[in-house]
Amino acid sequence: MNNKITVSCTKKNLKQIRDFVTAYLAMYKLSDIQMNQIVLAVDEICANLIIHANSEDPSKSISLFITEKAGMLKFEIVDNGVAFRRSEYKEPNIEEHIRIGKKGGVGIALVNRIMDRVEFETSDRQNTCFLYKKIK
Amino acid sequence: MKITNQIKDTTIIITLDGELDASSSVMLDEALSDPEIMTYSKILVDCKDLNYISSAGLGVFISHLQRFEDAQIKLIFYNMQDKVRNVFEILGLDLLMTIVSDYEEAMTIADE
Numbered sequence: 609m610n611n612k613i614t615v616s617c618t619k620k621n622l623k624q625i626r627d628f629v630t631a632y633l634a635m636y637k638l639s640d641i642q643m644n645q646i647v648l649a650v651d652e653i654c655a656n657l658i659i660h661a662n663s664e665d666p667s668k669s670i671s672l673f674i675t676e677k678a679g680m681l682k683f684e685i686v687d688n689g690v691a692f693r694r695s696e697y698k699e700p701n702i703e704e705h706i707r708i709g710k711k712g713g714v715g716i717a718l719v720n721r722i723m724d725r726v727e728f729e730t731s732d733r734q735n736t737c738f739l740y741k742k743i744k
Numbered sequence: 745m746k747i748t749n750q751i752k753d754t755t756i757i758i759t760l761d762g763e764l765d766a767s768s769s770v771m772l773d774e775a776l777s778d779p780e781i782m783t784y785s786k787i788l789v790d791c792k793d794l795n796y797i798s799s800a801g802l803g804v805f806i807s808h809l810q811r812f813e814d815a816q817i818k819l820i821f822y823n824m825q826d827k828v829r830n831v832f833e834i835l836g837l838d839l840l841m842t843i844v845s846d847y848e849e850a851m852t853i854a855d856e
Contacts, residue, residue, distance in 0.1 A: 619766050619767035622766055626796070640827045643827075644796070644828075645830070645834075648798060651798050652799055655798065702806070702835055705807075706806055706809050706840060707810055708810075709806075709811060710806065711806070714802060714803060714806070714835060715798070717835065718831070718835065
């Protein structure tokens with residue numbers, strides 16, 4: 609089973625990433641909701657990296673690796689763009705977003721609520737986001 | 745993503761077909777930003793064929809909701825697949841937006 613995909617940084621490639629994750633997870637017989645949640649969490653991180661960290665520059669790329677060990681899925685998403693500053697992240701107030709008509713800023717909240725563990729690492733200008741999800 | 749509109753008196757029914765992600769949500773934003781939409785009293789969103797929604801899609805609805813409420817335009821979602829509704833629920837949006845089971849219920853609420 610192929611567990612790695614690399615795509616250039618354009619939003620159109622998000623569909624390819626979602627299809628790849630869906631195909632990889634097919635063997636685990638997840639419920640529709642669980643499958644959708646996991647695909648969504650990966651999509652949210654990839655969308656952030658493509659749009660914010662790499663400014664939708666098609667000459668840049670992001671890579672995703674998926675592994676599973678003892679019922680724990682691990683997603684590694686690697687890029688060379690601007691690193692995510694977790695210390696500056698604030699959980700969104702959705703009612704305030706509605707009041708002011710704010711369009712973005714709820715993606716990471718979804719990821720944090722779906723995944724069991726979310727980690728960000730930066731070394732030698734390479735950023736890696738690790739997502740962990742227990743499925744068994 | 746395919747977006748189609750149907751007009752019934754003062755109601756506009758927007759049918760979403762496909763996946764609403766960071767790429768395709770731009771289309772939805774354009775549709776909801778059309779000044780003509782403010783001339784209707786109800787916006788019904790048929791989600792039967794909406795197979796996926798990411799935060800970008802949710803963000804489009806979040807960003808227009810107050811404007812519709814201020815203009816007393818009702819925004820009602822119906823025929824939503826469980827996995828899509830679950831995404832609204834994760835953020836508590838099911839409590840802040842009107843999501844009903846089917847067209848009949850949507851029309852009943854819209855007429856209240």
